[in-house]
Amino acid sequence: MREAEPALNGTGLNGASSSVQAVPDKIVTPCPRCRDLTLRRELEKTLMICPRCGYHHRLTAKQRITYLVDDITAFQEYDRDLTPQDPLHFVSRAQVYATKLKENQNETELSEAVVGGIGTIEGIRVSLAVMDFHFIGGSMGMVAGERLARAMDRAADMAIPLIICSASGGARMQENIFSLFQLAKTSATLTRLRNVKMPYISVLTDPTTGGVTASFASLGDVILAEPNAMVGFAGPRVIEQAIHQRLPSGTDTSEFVLEHGMIDAVVDRRSLRETIARILRFYTAS
Numbered sequence: 466m467r468e469a470e471p472a473l474n475g476t477g478l479n480g481a482s483s484s485v486q487a488v489p490d491k492i493v494t495p496c497p498r499c500r501d502l503t504l505r506r507e508l509e510k511t512l513m514i515c516p517r518c519g520y521h522h523r524l525t526a527k528q529r530i531t532y533l534v535d536d537i538t539a540f541q542e543y544d545r546d547l548t549p550q551d552p553l554h555f556v557s558r559a560q561v562y563a564t565k566l567k568e569n570q571n572e573t574e575l576s577e578a579v580v581g582g583i584g585t586i587e588g589i590r591v592s593l594a595v596m597d598f599h600f601i602g603g604s605m606g607m608v609a610g611e612r613l614a615r616a617m618d619r620a621a622d623m624a625i626p627l628i629i630c631s632a633s634g635g636a637r638m639q640e641n642i643f644s645l646f647q648l649a650k651t652s653a654t655l656t657r658l659r660n661v662k663m664p665y666i667s668v669l670t671d672p673t674t675g676g677v678t679a680s681f682a683s684l685g686d687v688i689l690a691e692p693n694a695m696v697g698f699a700g701p702r703v704i705e706q707a708i709h710q711r712l713p714s715g716t717d718t719s720e721f722v723l724e725h726g727m728i729d730a731v732v733d734r735r736s737l738r739e740t741i742a743r744i745l746r747f748y749t750a751s
């Protein structure tokens with residue numbers, strides 16, 4: 466259960482915080498890499514990519530879906546009413562889980578860390594599920610897992626491709642074993658796509674860590690990642706604390722895992738949509 470500890474304070478394994486600083490400011494957004502300040506409206510025109518250094522800012526689920534589908538107004542969201550519960554009545558010294566859920570729902574205007582639905586990408590109908598790191602570090606609670614599994618089921622039932630964009634610190638400690646169940650459930654549900662011979666494209670965004678990396682995020686027929694995204698199981702900080710050694714710079718980035726054969730390609734956000742469409746056409750051409 467160690468991996469989920471950081472979710473307590475909304476921080477992923479990698480030390481990536483989901484605190485207020487990580488949520489883009491309404492007017493001016495600082496770049497975490499080059500420290501340049503960019504007007505929010507200018508940043509949105511470049512898909513939240515820093516115009517100076519190319520840093521890919523984290524997206525909300527809504528931004529991600531908007532950038533991927535043909536028409537956001539035609540995107541049909543499912544399971545919004547499937548809302549998280551607090552089965553363990555989890556309370557720690559730092560917080561009450563039920564209160565944290567409400568705070569995150571108010572801040573993000575989401576009811577959970579996963580948004581799933583049906584949309585089209587260059588005219589191809591897909592089942593799309595997107596994780597939002599701003600909601601308790603994108604951690605996998607019961608409902609997050611159930612929404613992902615239902616997105617997989619919809620793809621299988623409708624015989625359409627599945628696309629999942631991951632952004633997560635891993636399991637949600639406050640839901641303990643119920644959270645870990647989701648890793649097995651989502652991995653098992655994915656096998657349904659084999660029967661309908663439809664592809665699953667897994668898109669890893671910053672950060673994708675913990676149990677999400679260890680389950681469905683690594684099971685794509687094609688696995689893509691955004692540049693410089695943190696991708697791995699435990700983040701460098703946790704590994705360094707465990708082995709008492711400094712890790713080489715760049716460990717656990719998308720470029721590092723590409724070099725080591727864990728993913729298929731690193732794709733700039735500006736070409737992600739057309740890359741996905743090209744892959745879908747390749748897989749679904751009759």
Ligand SMILES: [Zn+2]
Nearest residue numbers: 496499515518
């Ligand atoms: Zn920058």
